[in-house]
Amino acid sequence: MYDTQFKQAVTTSDKTFFQLRYDIVEGKVLSGSKLSETELSTKYSVSRAVIREAISRLESCRLVERKANVGARVVDLSPDGLVELYQIRESLEGMAARLAAKNMTSEEITELNQLLESHADKVKKEGSYYQEAGDVDFHYRIILGSKNKQLISLLVDGIYHLVRMYRVQLGMSGPRITTAFDEHKHIVNAIQNRDEELAEMLMRRHIMYSKNNIANKLA
Amino acid sequence: MYDTQFKQAVTTSDKTFFQLRYDIVEGKVLSGSKLSETELSTKYSVSRAVIREAISRLESCRLVERKANVGARVVDLSPDGLVELYQIRESLEGMAARLAAKNMTSEEITELNQLLESHADKVKKEGSYYQEAGDVDFHYRIILGSKNKQLISLLVDGIYHLVRMYRVQLGMSGPRITTAFDEHKHIVNAIQNRDEELAEMLMRRHIMYSKNNIANKLA
DNA sequence: TAGGTCTAGATTGTCGACAATGATTCGAAT
């Protein structure tokens, strides 16, 4: 997933942006720490111009905050910030589920079902938990299924990296994860029945549960 | 409203960004037209660096689209784009209304009521229609009332400029405008009663109506 | 000692020049 974006990088600004974003999300650069332009330019062996470009893009993802004539800092994670983020997710992904119920092709829906089945098999055979990667895969399909370009960009390019940052830095995969599978199944059923109303409602509840689960760790 | 932001501008990049955004939203720069960096740098009498910075920020507002090694173009407006935009508005502003019902102080609510009253008076006395400015004022109060910083930034810094661009370039203020007042009133009532569910639902319907109204003109 | 001011250092903002990539035009060959 990250690989695909790295390949899309044509300019060194792109590469630096992707690399820096990765480092921030994965916690290689601590949240709250200052991003010195000169320092980064030596570290990544590029000019300050491309660093500035990268930071500018990171700002539009809300991964860093910038003040004029002062500099940029990595956003710091807080319980309040998490709640705010999940309120937005609830709203936007709920709409995405509604639109997916309307706009996904039947082929896409069967593929989505196959995805869930393969996850279920994997859980049974390997005895492993329903991993975060599976959850992300699922949500991405729904989002793309909405066919709303702006919505897709908002979530995929913007919010999801911040979501992942919270997940990584709180250490994810709790016991609840298994129950998420059933919720996913119900959402797909609603989409399959073209029940927009229900699809939205179930997705919103799914995200609310997820929020409560992750919020407990932070508190 | 634009003035307040212009005053916040500390660096010439800020000023150029605000100016350029204004020119695009107001249609001084045609939608779909190319933004040549050298051309703009001479036009605004600044270096290409600040133009690039401004364009980069415009890109994060989704007012321009950029391709590597090719350049930036002002987004072109389309019926599909409008529908997508209003789906997002419906989702996010619905959530904003829900949160406003939860988080607005009683002082803020009374101020909101006063705002509506003053608009009503103005309509009666001057015989004027319920103008767009009034509508925007109202929606801003709700959005700010959500107290969700990310949501506020998403709407105020991002989406609303694109909304305004559509409004301006389609020539706004239709006959429906008057009925919007009643819808606003009902939303405030729901907020006053702390009825989150209803506030969200009414706001979503209000925006759907608004979409249908504006979409008719485009088709 | 607390507070304020001024200087020195470091950091960000802005600029012009060069390098690299994409577009266009002209020419040649079939």
Place this chain on the structure above:
DNA sequence: ATTCGAATCATTGTCGACAATCTAGACCTA
């Protein structure tokens, strides 16, 4: 005449240097 290719031109991407601003610490004063 048309299509393919090469050279030229224009535009964007990258760089290092200079200017403007903020920050930290010393020094002075009450």
